[in-house]
Amino acid sequence: MHGYGIAGLSVESDIALPGLIARPLNGEPPDVWIRQAPVPANLENPDASGPTWEMSGDRFLLRIPGIVRFLLTGGRVLAFAPEGPVEDVRAFLLGTAFGILLHQRGAIVLHASAVKVGGKAVVFCGASGAGKSTIAAALGQRGYPLVTDDVGAVSFDSAGTPVIYPDGRQLKLWAHAIAQLGFSRGEAVRDAIEKFYVEPREVFGEAMPLGAIYALREARPPIVPGIERPNVVDASLLLRRNAYRPLLVQRMGRRADYFYAATAIAGHAGIFHLSRPLDFSELPAGLDGLERHWRETGLTEKPS
DSSP: OEEEEETTEEEEESSOOTTSEEOOOOSSOOSEEEEEOOOOSSOSSOSEEOSSEEEETTEEEEEETTTEEEEEETTTEEEEEESSOHHHHHHHIIIIIHHHHHHHTTOEEEEEEEEEETTEEEEEEOSTTSSHHHHHHHHHTTTOOEEESSEEEEEEOTTOOEEEOOOOOOEEEEHHHHHHHTOOOOSBSOTTSSEEEEOOSOBOOSOEEEEEEEEEEEOOTTOOSEEEOOOHHHHHHHHHHTBSSHHHHHHTTOHHHHHHHHHHHHHHSOEEEEEEOSOGGGHHHHHHHHHHHHHHHTSSOOOO
16 A cells, blocks of 8 residues: 555555655545445436536546546545556546545645745646646746646645645646756656656745735737736636536535635735746746746745
8 A cells, every 4th residue: 555645635546646746644534535346337327427428416426538538426435446557547546536525525626836935836737738737847946846737636724825735746837848848758647648746956845825916818919928916706706717627516416615705815915817928038028027026926035
């Protein structure tokens, strides 16, 4: 058995999950069990379903044809039945499947990367290919430790402060981003795509308050490069659109949770649009703009 910390949870796994925060097994029941076990092809009388998933009560069945089937139960047990290479199973297990399990546990789950800035977590949301991991990697080169990549779980402490939990994931970067940033390739995320694991310069491993959320979008006419703060209603929609698998937020009855979370986050931190060109030559100027914004909003100190 292998022990890990993922998104603030203790996890016991049948298989090794490289790149995560290792946690010794101490005999106490973990928050989550990951088990290789038989998984049905279908659920009996599902409450809801889609092309590759079915939901019934506290059970969620996810099928990745030719790779793996997952059965998630009550946010505590993640069973998997491989149909392909274990490397591909790990990629979907730590991404889609664990993201759904966090939804089952009531977390606010964002498709996001995050770095540590001035004692708080700054989060970058966006669809696949929006540049979340690239920005996090480039900021790492400027001295901002990685907090998480791909999945960001937000919860609220007893005082109502939004908190994000790290998980020690390695960065996942496309080959062209690795070449531009000067990193060394690690293992391939999957055999079929040109995306690779990359060891970050520095990782921060403790839970911390949320400092800001930036939703990435491409700057092309009429959108100009820059940072904008939407109103509370638009911020709520922005948060929900950037949830991990946003369709499931609706199908799992969690739209109200995301509205209230957006209101709380807007009160403690900030939710912003970050518009930028998808051109590597423009990346340094974009990072300079982010650092100016952090000084203006008090996340970092202004230079003397």
